[in-house]
Amino acid sequence: xxxxxxxxxxxxxxxxxxxxxxxxxxxxxxxxxxxxxxxxxxxxxxxxxxxxxxxxxxxxxxxxxxxxxxxxxxxxxxxxxxxxxxxxxxxxxxxxxxxxxxxxxxxxxxxxxxxxxxxxxxxxxxxxxxxxxxxxxxxxxxxxxxxxxxxxxxxxxxxxxxxxxxxxxxxxxxxxxxxxxxxxxxxxxxxxxxxxxxxxxxxxxxxxxxxxxxxxxxxxxxxxxxxxxxxxxxxxxxxxxxxxxxxxxxxxxxxxxxxxxxxxxxxxxxxxxxxxxxxxxxxxxxxxxxxxxxxxxxxxxxxxxxxxxxxxxxxxxxxxxxxxxxxxxxxxxxxxxxxxxxxxxxxxx
Amino acid sequence: xxxxxxxxxxxxxxxxxxxxxxxxxxxxxxxxxxxxxxxxxxxxxxxxxxxxxxxxxxxxxxxxxxxxxxxxxxxxxxxxxxxxxxxxxxxxxxxxxxxxxxxxxxxxxxxxxxxxxxxxxxxxxxxxxxxxxxxxxxxxxxxxxxxxxxxxxxxxxxxxxxxxxxxxxxxxxxxxxxxxxxxxxxxxxxxxxxxxxxxxxxxxxxxxxxxxxxxxxxxxxxxxxxxxxxxxxxxxxxxxxxxxxxxxxxxxxxxxxxxxxxxxxxxxxxxxxxxxxxxxxxxxxxxxxxxxxxxxxxxxxxxxxxxxxxxxxxxxxxxxxxxxxxxxxxxxxxxxxxxxxxxxxxxxxxxxxxxxx
Numbered sequence: 001x002x003x004x005x006x007x008x009x010x011x012x013x014x015x016x017x018x019x020x021x022x023x024x025x026x027x028x029x030x031x032x033x034x035x036x037x038x039x040x041x042x043x044x045x046x047x048x049x050x051x052x053x054x055x056x057x058x059x060x061x062x063x064x065x066x067x068x069x070x071x072x073x074x075x076x077x078x079x080x081x082x083x084x085x086x087x088x089x090x091x092x093x094x095x096x097x098x099x100x101x102x103x104x105x106x107x108x109x110x111x112x113x114x115x116x117x118x119x120x121x122x123x124x125x126x127x128x129x130x131x132x133x134x135x136x137x138x139x140x141x142x143x144x145x146x147x148x149x150x151x152x153x154x155x156x157x158x159x160x161x162x163x164x165x166x167x168x169x170x171x172x173x174x175x176x177x178x179x180x181x182x183x184x185x186x187x188x189x190x191x192x193x194x195x196x197x198x199x200x201x202x203x204x205x206x207x208x209x210x211x212x213x214x215x216x217x218x219x220x221x222x223x224x225x226x227x228x229x230x231x232x233x234x235x236x237x238x239x240x241x242x243x244x245x246x247x248x249x250x251x252x253x254x255x256x257x258x259x260x261x262x263x264x265x266x267x268x269x270x271x272x273x274x275x276x277x278x279x280x281x282x283x284x285x286x287x288x289x290x291x292x293x294x295x296x297x298x299x300x301x302x303x304x305x306x307x308x309x310x311x312x313x314x315x316x317x318x319x320x321x322x323x324x325x326x327x328x329x330x331x332x333x334x335x336x337x338x339x340x341x342x343x344x345x346x347x348x349x
Numbered sequence: 350x351x352x353x354x355x356x357x358x359x360x361x362x363x364x365x366x367x368x369x370x371x372x373x374x375x376x377x378x379x380x381x382x383x384x385x386x387x388x389x390x391x392x393x394x395x396x397x398x399x400x401x402x403x404x405x406x407x408x409x410x411x412x413x414x415x416x417x418x419x420x421x422x423x424x425x426x427x428x429x430x431x432x433x434x435x436x437x438x439x440x441x442x443x444x445x446x447x448x449x450x451x452x453x454x455x456x457x458x459x460x461x462x463x464x465x466x467x468x469x470x471x472x473x474x475x476x477x478x479x480x481x482x483x484x485x486x487x488x489x490x491x492x493x494x495x496x497x498x499x500x501x502x503x504x505x506x507x508x509x510x511x512x513x514x515x516x517x518x519x520x521x522x523x524x525x526x527x528x529x530x531x532x533x534x535x536x537x538x539x540x541x542x543x544x545x546x547x548x549x550x551x552x553x554x555x556x557x558x559x560x561x562x563x564x565x566x567x568x569x570x571x572x573x574x575x576x577x578x579x580x581x582x583x584x585x586x587x588x589x590x591x592x593x594x595x596x597x598x599x600x601x602x603x604x605x606x607x608x609x610x611x612x613x614x615x616x617x618x619x620x621x622x623x624x625x626x627x628x629x630x631x632x633x634x635x636x637x638x639x640x641x642x643x644x645x646x647x648x649x650x651x652x653x654x655x656x657x658x659x660x661x662x663x664x665x666x667x668x669x670x671x672x673x674x675x676x677x678x679x680x681x682x683x684x685x686x687x688x689x690x691x692x693x694x695x696x697x698x699x700x701x702x703x704x705x706x
Contacts, residue, residue: 025481051481057511062470062504069474069488072459073409075481077474092501096464097471102668105452106443109460110668141666165668 001182008039009151009183010172013158014189016076018048021076024162027067028080031055033187035165036082038177064115066088068167069100069111076162084117084171085128091136098167099142115166119210121298122305130298132262133210137169138239138271144168144192145239147210151181153236156190158240164192173211173261184284193243197249201231204250204255204319207246209235209268212259212291218312219259230319238268246272247279255326256280257289257318258261259310264292286325289318352560354628358403360559361621364394365637367418368618369644370427374417374448375595383434385447388462392557392589393618394519397422399562400489400582401569404457409475410489411468412461414449415521415588419461419491421599426454427643431651439654445665465500466492469518472504472608473579476514480576487515487573489566495526497543498534506579507548515573517566518544518581521556527592528603541583549579556584557617585610 004012017024030036032045032055046054056063060081067079081087087094094115103220114246121130144166147250148154154172161168200214201221208216213234220230230251235241256276258269273288291310299308362612372393377383390397397418401410404423412419420430425441433440434448444451449463459475462468471489479486497520509516514616522540548625550572554561556673562584569580589609590596599606622633 001507042546054512057504057507059501059504060499060506062473065470065501066474066477066508069411069468069471069476070478072471073472073475073478073488075478092464092467093470097462098468102443103665104445104446104544106448107665107668108442108452108454112668144667163670165670272452290490 002185003180004151004183005039006148006154006172006181007038007040008153008178011042011044012183013155014041014044015047015253017159018044018052018160019043020227021162023074023076024078025052025054025070025075026078026080027054027063028056028082029060029063029086030082031080038174039151040172040177041080053321060086060089061093065093067115067197068093068111071111072101076112078116078162078307079278080115081115081117084122084133086134087115087117087181092223094137094143094167094169095140101143102166102272110165111167112165113328114161114170115167116170116172118172118174120212121139121261122175122309122335124300124302124305125298126300127297128227132293133266133269134169134171135262135266135268138268140213143239144237145171146192146237147171147173148236148252149176149210149213149234152201153180153190153196153234155183156188157192157236159187160189160192163189167336168192171210175211176214179214179315189271190236193240193242195235195236195245196233196234199230199232199243201253202259203229204320204322205231205233205236205249205253206238206257206259206315207272208315209238209315210261210262211312212315215310215312216259216315222312222316228319228323231267235272240286241272243275243279246276248282250276251283254283254285255319255322256284256342257291257315257322259291259315259318263295263296266289267292286311286322290320291315353376354625354630356402357560357621357625358397358630360563361618361625361633362636363398363401364559364618364621364638366427366640366643366653367397369640370430370636371417372419373644373648374431377434378480378595383448384407385434385436385449386414386593387434387595388593389590389595390415390418390588392616393521393523393586394418395559396519396556396584396586397491398504398561399559399574400519400566401518401547402559402563403566404487404489406455406457406472406618408487409457409461409472410491411475412451412491412497413465413468413493414461414463414616416451416461416491417448420453420458422466423453423458424456425451425458428647428650429453431648432654435651436656437654438657439650439651443665444657452603454646458534466496468492469502470508471497472511473514473516474702476516476579479515485574485696487517487570489517489519491521491540493526494520494524494531494540495529495534497521497540498522498526501544503547506544506549506581509579510544510548513575513576513578514568515564516579517569517573517683518549518579519566520581521581521586523588525584525588525592525603528598528601541581544579544581549581551581551583553583553585557615557620561616574626587615588619589613608675624625648678
C-alpha cells in the first residue's frame with residue numbers, strides 16, 4: 001500500500017472532504033502557516049481558497065461558537081485548535097453548546113461538527129503548550145472523542161468524524177506526525193467506537209491511546225524478548241470506547257495495563273481500568289495497571305521532560321508488575337522480574 | 350410613525366399575545382405549576398415584535414434565557430411554548446429544555462440558551478453559512494445588556510465585521526443584569542458604542558417604540574444584504590417583572606419602585622393601542638378576548654399533554670446517523686446503554702457479559 005506520513009494522511013483527508021462536500025469548511029488559527037499545523041494543512045488555502053480555509057484571529061471561544069452556528073445552519077465545519085491548551089478558551093461553546101444541543105432540543109437541531117485539537121507535547125514548550133486534556137472531554141455526554149495513532153486511522157477517523165452527525169473531538173499528536181504507514185488513496189472511513197487489535201497475544205492485554213498505543217506496541221516487543229506474549233489494543237476512539245473488544249481481550253488474558261498520555265487522577269486510563277474491573281472481574285487475576293503522566297504539569301527543561309513522559313519500558317514494567325502479582329498469587333516464580341524492576345528503578349532514579 | 354395602521358395592528362396582536370402568554374406563565378409560576386426558571390419579558394415586547402417584523406421566515410433568531418417574546422414574535426407555536434415550560438413531551442424541545450431552551454426550526458428559531466452570550470457567536474456562524482452559500486438570510490442575535498460584559502461577544506463582533514457577515518446584534522438594554530443596575534457594572538452608559546472598536550456601527554433606540562425598532566432592523570437587514578456586515582442595535586427598554594419568576598423584584602431587595610412606575614407609563618403595547626384607537630380601530634377589546642381564548646386553548650392542550658417517558662431518558666444524547674431510525678436513536682448512547690434506567694441497564698449489561706462466558 002502507498003505510504004504516507006500521519007501529517008500527510010490528515011492533510012489528504014481534509015483535501016478529499018473539501019473536494020467532495022461543498023458544506024465543508026475549516027476555521028481556526030494557523031491554517032495558512034506551517035508553524036501551527038506542520039504539513040497537516042499545507043496549502044489547503046491555495047487549493048480550496050481562503051474563503052473555505054479561514055485562518056482566524058486568536059478568538060478561540062467565538063471561532064468555536066461560529067463553527068457550531070455554521071453546523072446548525074447546515075455546514076460541516078472543522079474547527080482547528082493548534083494547541084489543545086488554547087482550546088480551553090473554547091470549553092464553554094464545546095460543552096455547554098455543542099455537546100448539549102441535540103439532547104436539550106430533543107434532536108430537533110443537531111451539531112455535526114469536527115473540533116480538531118493538537119497535542120503538542122515535549123520540545124521544551126512547558127505547561128501551556130503540552131497538555132493532553134482528552135479525559136476532560138471524554139467525561140461529557142454528547143461529545144465523541146477520537147485519537148488516531150496511525151496514518152491509516154488519522155485519515156479514516158477524520159473522514160468518519162466529519163460524516164458523523166454529532167460534535168466529534170479529533171485529537172492528533174505532533175509526536176506522531178512523521179510516523180509513516182499504508183494509506184489508501186481513495187476516501188474511506190474508520191468507524192467511530194471501534195478499537196483495533198494491533199497485536200494478538202495470550203499473556204496480557206496492553207491498551208493504549210494515541211501515542212501510547214504506539215508505545216504499547218514497542219512495549220510488546222520488549223516483553224516478547226522475555227517470552228511474554230502481549231496483546232495490544234489501540235483504542236482509537238475514547239468516546240464511545242470499544243468495551244467489547246477490550247473486555248473480550250482481558251477475559252482471554254486475565255491481565256491488563258492501560259497506557260494513556262494524560263494525567264493519572266480521573267484520567268482516561270482510570271475510566272478504562274474501572275470498566276475492565278466490572279466487565280472482566282471473574283477473569284482478572286491482578287489489578288489493572290495504569291501508565292500515565294504523573295499528576296504534575298508539563299515541565300519545560302529537557303531533563304525533566306525525560307522523566308515526565310512515560311515510554312515503552314514503563315508500559316513493560318507495568319506489565320511485569322501485573323505478571324508478578326499474578327505469579328505471587330499463584331505462587332509460581334516469574335522469570336526475570338528482578339532484572340526488569342532494576343531497569344525501571346534505574347530509569348526513574 | 351411611518352407604518353400603516355394594519356401593520357401596527359399586527360404588531361399589537363403579537364405584542365399582546367406575548368404579554369398575555371407571559372402573564373399566564375407568571376400565574377403558573379405563582380401556583381408552582383411550573384418548576385423550571387422562567388424569565389419574563391413583560392414590558393420589553395416591542396423589541397422582539399419590531400425586529401421580527403423585519404425578518405423573513407428563513408432568517409434565524411438566536412436567544413437567551415429571556416426569549417419567550419423572540420420565540421412568539423418569530424412565529425413559534427404557542428402550545429409548544431407552554432408545553433415546553435410545563436416539561437411536556439409535546440413541548441418545542443420535547444420537554445428537555447424548559448423556558449430557557451426554545452426552538453422552532455421551521456420558524457427560524459434555532460435555539461435559545463441561558464449561558465449569557467451563549468448564542469451570539471452561533472448566530473455569527475449561521476451568518477457565515479449564509480454568506481458561504483450565497484443565501485440572502487440574516488441571523489439575529491438577541492441578548493441583554495449584561496451580555497456585552499462577556500469577552501467573547503467582542504470576539505464575535507470582530508469576526509462578524511472582519512468576514513462582513515449578515516448578522517444583527519440586538520441588545521435589549523433593560524438596565525439590569527439580573528439584580529445589578531448598569532451603574533454598578535459600568536462606568537458609562539454607552540452600550541451602543543460597544544461595536545465601534547470592531548467597526549460594527551451601533552444605534553441607540555427607544556426599545557419601547559415598535560416602529561423605531563422595526564425601521565432600525567430593516568436598515569440593518571439592508572446593510573447585511575449589501576454584504577456590508579453586522580449592525581448593533583441597543584434597544585432601551587425595561588422589564589417589569591424580576592430577573593426570574595413572577596415577582597416585580599420589589600420583594601427581593603432590588604429597590605426600583607419609582608423606576609418601574611415610570612417605565613410602566615412607557616408601556617410599549619399601550620403606545621401602539623393609543624395609536625390604533627386614534628386611527629379608528631375600535632375592536633381591540635374583542636381582539637384581546639380572542640387572544641385570551643387562544644392562550645386558554647393552548648394552555649389546556651399543554652396541560653393535558655403527556656410528560657416525556659423516563660424510558661427515553663437517554664434519547665438524543667447523540668444524533669442518529671442519516672438513515673438510522675430516529676425512534677431507536679435513544680440506544681445511541683456513548684456507553685452502549687439506552688440510557689433508560691442507567692443503573693438497571695448497567696446491571697443487565699453486566700449480567701449479559703457474565704453469562705457470555
